[in-house]
Amino acid sequence: MTLKVDAVTFAYPDGREALRGINLSLAAGERVALLGPNGAGKTTLVLHLNGVLHGGAGTVTVDGQRVDPRNRSGLAEIRRRVGIVFQDPDDQLFLPTVEEDVAFGPSNLGLRGDALAARVTEALDAVGMAGHRERTPHHLSFGQRRRVAVATVLAMHPSILVLDEPSSNLDPASRRELATILESLPVTMLMVTHDLPYALQLCPRAVILDDGRVVADGRTEDLLADAELLARHRLELPYGFAVR
Numbered sequence: 001m002t003l004k005v006d007a008v009t010f011a012y013p014d015g016r017e018a019l020r021g022i023n024l025s026l027a028a029g030e031r032v033a034l035l036g037p038n039g040a041g042k043t044t045l046v047l048h049l050n051g052v053l054h055g056g057a058g059t060v061t062v063d064g065q066r067v068d069p070r071n072r073s074g075l076a077e078i079r080r081r082v083g084i085v086f087q088d089p090d091d092q093l094f095l096p097t098v099e100e101d102v103a104f105g106p107s108n109l110g111l112r113g114d115a116l117a118a119r120v121t122e123a124l125d126a127v128g129m130a131g132h133r134e135r136t137p138h139h140l141s142f143g144q145r146r147r148v149a150v151a152t153v154l155a156m157h158p159s160i161l162v163l164d165e166p167s168s169n170l171d172p173a174s175r176r177e178l179a180t181i182l183e184s185l186p187v188t189m190l191m192v193t194h195d196l197p198y199a200l201q202l203c204p205r206a207v208i209l210d211d212g213r214v215v216a217d218g219r220t221e222d223l224l225a226d227a228e229l230l231a232r233h234r235l236e237l238p239y240g241f242a243v244r
C-alpha cells in the first residue's frame with residue numbers, strides 16, 4: 001500500500017472541522033481522483049499527506065512510514081515521497097532557469113554532477129520540456145510552467161504524485177497534452193479536480209469528499225454515471241457529456 005489515511009480528523013484553529021474521520025488507501029500504481037464541492041476538505045486532506053497540517057486524530061502512512069511532524073528526518077523523506085504539484089505553478093518555480101528549478105530538489109538530496117544532470121533531463125523529458133531547460137520560468141506560458149512544476153516534483157522520484165487541479169487555466173490543447181503526459185507516468189497518483197471528464201479520462205477510481213467525509217469511493221465511471229450522487233454533492237458534468 002503506497003498511502004493509507006486512517007481515521008484522520010482535523011479542525012482549524014478557529015474550530016472549523018474540516019476532516020471528520022477520513023479513511024483512504026491507495027495501492028502502488030493506482031490513479032485516483034479526489035472530487036468534491038468547494039470547502040469539502042480536499043486541500044486540507046492533501047496537506048496532511050506530507051505533514052504540513054497535522055494535530056487531529058488518526059494516522060497517515062506513506063510506503064509504511066508514518067507521517068509524523070515531530071520526526072524531522074522522517075518528514076524530509078515523506079516530502080520526497082509525496083510530491084505535490086500545486087495549482088499555481090508560480091508557487092513552485094523561483095529560480096532563474098527551468099533546469100535550476102528542476103535540479104533544486106534533487107541537489108538538496110545530495111545529487112551532483114552527471115547524476116543530477118541525468119535526473120533533470122529525465123524529468124524534463126517526461127513532461128516534454130527538455131527543449132526549454134535554459135529558459136526563464138516566468139517567460140514560459142502558463143501551461144509550460146505547469147509542466148515544469150510537474151517536472152520539479154518528478155525529479156524527486158516520488159512514490160505518490162499529488163496534483164491539485166492540474167487542468168485548471170489550460171487551453172483545450174494544453175489540457176489534452178498534459179493528460180497524455182500524466183497518463184504516461186508510472187507513478188501512483190492522487191488528483192484533486194473539479195474537471196470531471198479529466199478525472200474520468202485519467203483515474204479509474206474516484207473518491208468524493210463532502211463536509212470532511214468520504215461519501216463515495218469507487219469506479220470513476222460508476223460514480224459519474226450516478227446523477228443523484230453528483231447532484232447531492234454539487235458535482236456537475238459538462239452539458240451533454242456522456243459518461244458511458
Ligand SMILES: Nc1ncnc2c1ncn2[C@@H]1O[C@H](COP(=O)(O)OP(=O)(O)OP(=O)(O)O)[C@@H](O)[C@H]1O
Pocket residue numbers: 012013014016017018036037038039040041042043044045
Ligand atoms: N486556514 C483555515 N482556517 C479556517 N478554516 C479553513 C482554513 N482553510 C480551510 N478552511 C475551511 O476548511 C474547510 C475545508 O477547506 P478546503 O480548502 O480543504 O476545501 P476544498 O475541498 O479544498 O475546497 P475547494 O474546492 O474550494 O478548493 C472549509 O470549510 C474551509 O472554509
